[in-house]
Amino acid sequence: xxxxxxxxxxxxxxxxxxxxxxxxxxxxxxxxxxxxxxxxxxxxxxxxxxxxxxxxxxxxxxxxxxxxxxxxxxxxxxxxxxxxxxxxxxxxxxxxxxxxxxxxxxxxxxxxxxxxxxxxxxxxxxxxxxxxxxxxxxxxxxxxxxxxxxxxxxxxxxxxxxxxxxxxxxxxxxxxxxx
Amino acid sequence: xxxxxxxxxxxxxxxxxxxxxxxxxxxxxxxxxxxxxxxxxxxxxxxxxxxxxxxxxxxxxxxxxxxxxxxxxxxxxxxxxxxxxxxxxxxxxxxxxxxxxxxxxxxxxxxxxxxxxxxxxxxxxxxxxxxxxxxxxxxxxxxxxxxxxxxxxxxxxxxxxxxxxxxxxxxxxxxxxx
Numbered sequence: 361x362x363x364x365x366x367x368x369x370x371x372x373x374x375x376x377x378x379x380x381x382x383x384x385x386x387x388x389x390x391x392x393x394x395x396x397x398x399x400x401x402x403x404x405x406x407x408x409x410x411x412x413x414x415x416x417x418x419x420x421x422x423x424x425x426x427x428x429x430x431x432x433x434x435x436x437x438x439x440x441x442x443x444x445x446x447x448x449x450x451x452x453x454x455x456x457x458x459x460x461x462x463x464x465x466x467x468x469x470x471x472x473x474x475x476x477x478x479x480x481x482x483x484x485x486x487x488x489x490x491x492x493x494x495x496x497x498x499x500x501x502x503x504x505x506x507x508x509x510x511x512x513x514x515x516x517x518x519x520x521x522x523x524x525x526x527x528x529x530x531x532x533x534x535x536x537x538x539x
Numbered sequence: 540x541x542x543x544x545x546x547x548x549x550x551x552x553x554x555x556x557x558x559x560x561x562x563x564x565x566x567x568x569x570x571x572x573x574x575x576x577x578x579x580x581x582x583x584x585x586x587x588x589x590x591x592x593x594x595x596x597x598x599x600x601x602x603x604x605x606x607x608x609x610x611x612x613x614x615x616x617x618x619x620x621x622x623x624x625x626x627x628x629x630x631x632x633x634x635x636x637x638x639x640x641x642x643x644x645x646x647x648x649x650x651x652x653x654x655x656x657x658x659x660x661x662x663x664x665x666x667x668x669x670x671x672x673x674x675x676x677x678x679x680x681x682x683x684x685x686x687x688x689x690x691x692x693x694x695x696x697x698x699x700x701x702x703x704x705x706x707x708x709x710x711x712x713x714x715x716x717x
Binding site: 487 | 704707709712
């Protein structure tokens with residue numbers, strides 16, 4: 361049967377301004393760039409059109425991740441609320457695994473909105489390989505585990521899950537992307 | 540790159556890996572190898588071709604299994620992508636182990652920088668896994684783009700690629716028409 365994990369890297373954020381590190385918040389408070397806001401809405405519409413709305417949405421507490429999740433939810437129109445968590449900011453993949461394992465209520469589709477390199481490493485832990493993960497990239501990993509409690513990294517030769525798809529919807533936008 | 544037809548800039552090789560689209564069901568008297576695309580498969584292949592054209596420059600060479608469902612998929616994708624890339628058919632890519640795929644890619648002519656490979660499951664998922672570690676689910680008409688950290692097709696091997704994206708007909712439906 362298995363469970364579905366959707367992984368979304370926050371959209372493009374504005375860099376820290378000069379001296380911004382001394383301001384309250386620092387990196388944690390960075391907000392999305394205008395293109396990033398557009399991308400976040402695009403991702404939300406895309407996920408809704410796929411007919412696979414998330415039942416739980418776990419979000420890094422960093423402003424750029426929360427903003428991405430809020431814009432995606434507004435555009436996608438799903439009902440699951442965003443659940444901000446400090447544990448998903450600057451997290452190791454093991455930490456994200458802990459958060460997933462402690463999920464209650466047996467949701468079948470969970471969306472995690474967080475950061476690199478955490479998410480790439482998490483995909484590697486599940487599928488064996490680390491893909492490219494540009495901002496606003498959304499991935500769907502099909503996990504073989506029966507429930508979240510049983511989710512774990514694969515063993516030798518045995519993958520915990522398969523990558524169903526991975527895409528950055530802004531690739532199809534009119535705007536040419538930089539490198 | 541133009542003055543060096545044999546080698547491409549570091550990391551410049553691109554491999555698109557596609558599974559043939561939906562084929563007719565097996566039936567008595569029809570060899571598996573001879574199964575042809577269903578109408579739904581033809582539609583999906585055309586959609587993938589149009590997507591390929593939207594997402595960047597088209598492949599310079601199309602390499603396909605000569606089994607009808609793979610050959611037809613390759614022809615439809617190529618046409619829908621508006622590509623005039625040569626189409627090479629290979630008998631050995633029907634039910635082939637990874638090393639046969641690698642050998643076929645190593646033997647492509649004309650030193651293309653971007654190849655579209657059309658073949659079968661479970662072979663293709665194993666090829667993607669060999670090249671970039673990730674094991675994909677690979678439904679019919681799925682398409683993966685791999686960026687390869689080698690300059691020549693002969694240098695392909697374990698871990699030499701990175702998955703850039705992976706789409707399926709369902710994903711393309713979600714992305715919508717242009």
